[in-house]
Amino acid sequence: MSTKEFTYLPEKWDWDSIIEHVIVHYRWIFVMLLLPVSCIYDLWFYTRNKVVFALSSAPSKHREKVAFVQSQVRDYQTKGEGKGMCTARPGWQTISPQNMSYKQRMYPIQVNLVDVLEIDAERKTVRVEPLVSMGQLTHTLDRLGWTIPIVPELDDLTVGGLVMGTGIETSSHKFGLFQHICLSYELVLADGSVVECTAESDPDLFYSVPWSYGTLGFLVSVTIKIIPSKRFVKLQYYPVRSMESMVETFERETEKSDASDFVECLVFSKSNAVVMTGDLVDSCQPGKLNEIGRWFKPWFFKHVESFLETGSAVEYIPLRDYYHRHSRSIFWEIQDIIPFGNNVVFRYMFGWLIPPKVSLLKLTQGKTLKRLYETQHMIQDMLVPIEDLSKSLKMFDDEVAIYPIWLCPFKMEPNPGMLNIKTDKDKM
Numbered sequence: 001m002s003t004k005e006f007t008y009l010p011e012k013w014d015w016d017s018i019i020e021h022v023i024v025h026y027r028w029i030f031v032m033l034l035l036p037v038s039c040i041y042d043l044w045f046y047t048r049n050k051v052v053f054a055l056s057s058a059p060s061k062h063r064e065k066v067a068f069v070q071s072q073v074r075d076y077q078t079k080g081e082g083k084g085m086c087t088a089r090p091g092w093q094t095i096s097p098q099n100m101s102y103k104q105r106m107y108p109i110q111v112n113l114v115d116v117l118e119i120d121a122e123r124k125t126v127r128v129e130p131l132v133s134m135g136q137l138t139h140t141l142d143r144l145g146w147t148i149p150i151v152p153e154l155d156d157l158t159v160g161g162l163v164m165g166t167g168i169e170t171s172s173h174k175f176g177l178f179q180h181i182c183l184s185y186e187l188v189l190a191d192g193s194v195v196e197c198t199a200e201s202d203p204d205l206f207y208s209v210p211w212s213y214g215t216l217g218f219l220v221s222v223t224i225k226i227i228p229s230k231r232f233v234k235l236q237y238y239p240v241r242s243m244e245s246m247v248e249t250f251e252r253e254t255e256k257s258d259a260s261d262f263v264e265c266l267v268f269s270k271s272n273a274v275v276m277t278g279d280l281v282d283s284c285q286p287g288k289l290n291e292i293g294r295w296f297k298p299w300f301f302k303h304v305e306s307f308l309e310t311g312s313a314v315e316y317i318p319l320r321d322y323y324h325r326h327s328r329s330i331f332w333e334i335q336d337i338i339p340f341g342n343n344v345v346f347r348y349m350f351g352w353l354i355p356p357k358v359s360l361l362k363l364t365q366g367k368t369l370k371r372l373y374e375t376q377h378m379i380q381d382m383l384v385p386i387e388d389l390s391k392s393l394k395m396f397d398d399e400v401a402i403y404p405i406w407l408c409p410f411k412m413e414p415n416p417g418m419l420n421i422k423t424d425k426d427k428m
């Protein structure tokens with residue numbers, strides 16, 4: 001994902017066009033103003049969540065909040081005027097760059113459910129509300145010695161979005177997609193009733209919820225598997241210098257019987273990439289600790305790129321730093337927004353304010369930048385069979401040639417409701 005060169009030159013210069021010009025060409029000025037707001041918001045939300053979790057007040061409030069969703073859905077029966085219903089969360093608050101204009105034509109339902117409800121150490125589950133974010137969940141679980149098997153890494157991705165859309169991470173070659181670690185969904189249906197479904201109690205509904213984008217009901221809680229966490233990830237970097245060795249190394253590391261806990265690859269050009277494998281460990285070799293989440297550290301993708309110069313290496317990374325390694329630079333989105341953000345002086349002075357909240361960035365985009373994102377910018381997930389990886393990368397290079405690309409392996413679970421991708425072999 002990245003942006004091609006773009007210049008905004010208005011036909012006439014008035015106040016509106018001057019502001020648009022500044023937003024497009026000097027976006028960092030706006031972003032510098034957004035940084036303290038983002039930081040205060042995160043601090044407030046972190047403190048609020050800690051207090052709510054410590055007081056254990058969320059489970060009793062949950063019933064009230066679900067009842068409110070139900071009452072809005074029942075009101076819709078008389079006041080809906082034939083429109084469809086959708087969550088009232090405005091498009092700018094989501095991580096997706098998509099312009100969610102359909103929301104303006106629909107009947108909005110407030111689904112403001114933001115809390116971790118319960119951790120059951122015996123059953124090894126955590127029950128959460130749909131707006132719980134990945135950052136919030138790892139903060140809560142990590143200090144109790146637990147984690148979820150798949151942590152999609154941007155801090156602000158929500159459980160609801162990852163279930164109703166989809167979620168993937170570098171452990172997906174072992175655990176599948178985000179929905180495959182979910183054990184039950186609680187939904188408010190279109191008639192206002194509440195159902196809780198599991199694979200056993202209602203397989204039709206349970207397997208249809210993922211990727212349904214809210215069309216089957218409003219998600220109000222999810223029960224997710226948890227596993228014991230460890231303190232560090234031992235991360236190995238393997239720089240490769242041709243597409244053949246990139247694909248060969250990535251496939252080998254993904255498919256071997258004792259594959260690492262995490263496998264990924266950052267592709268920097270047609271023939272330069274760094275394959276990474278990570279293992280959960282409890283101790284760290286002296287001198288090899290790298291706390292990549294600290295504010296003054298280089299952006300992770302830049303750090304990874306440096307191994308193309310220096311060769312293979314091993315590092316030990318604290319677990320939360322690993323999970324959210326792409327958060328500070330929003331993968332590589334930030335380099336278009338604050339081009340000098342990886343400069344060492346900037347990092348030491350302002351790095352602790354980074355990243356700006358994606359929601360605030362979207363809110364202050366302006367119409368030209370929105371058009372730029374829609375026409376010149378690419379953030380695209382593509383699920384391809386691993387045997388077609390080489391062909392897919394070549395086609396992507398011929399047609400698009402935007403780098404870096406993030407390769408993340410995932411396992412296709414042979415269960416109902418899972419998409420079925422046909423490979424060239426299947427078609428023969």
Ligand SMILES: Cc1cc2nc3c(=O)[nH]c(=O)nc-3n(C[C@H](O)[C@H](O)[C@H](O)COP(=O)(O)OP(=O)(O)OC[C@H]3O[C@@H](n4cnc5c(N)ncnc54)[C@H](O)[C@@H]3O)c2cc1C
Nearest residue numbers: 094095130152153158160161164165167168213214218219
């Ligand atoms: C820069 C960037 C990096 C990304 N990185 C990753 C990554 O590392 N791993 C990964 O898996 N994905 C990643 N994604 C994609 C991301 O998973 C999807 O965009 C995800 O769906 C967005 O999550 P969200 O929490 O903002 O959900 P939203 O966009 O708010 O929701 C997604 C859909 O679910 C529906 N929905 C949400 N909550 C409810 C509810 N309670 N009831 C009914 N319907 C609901 C919404 O209406 C919408 O249709 C990335 C996206 C971007 C832009």
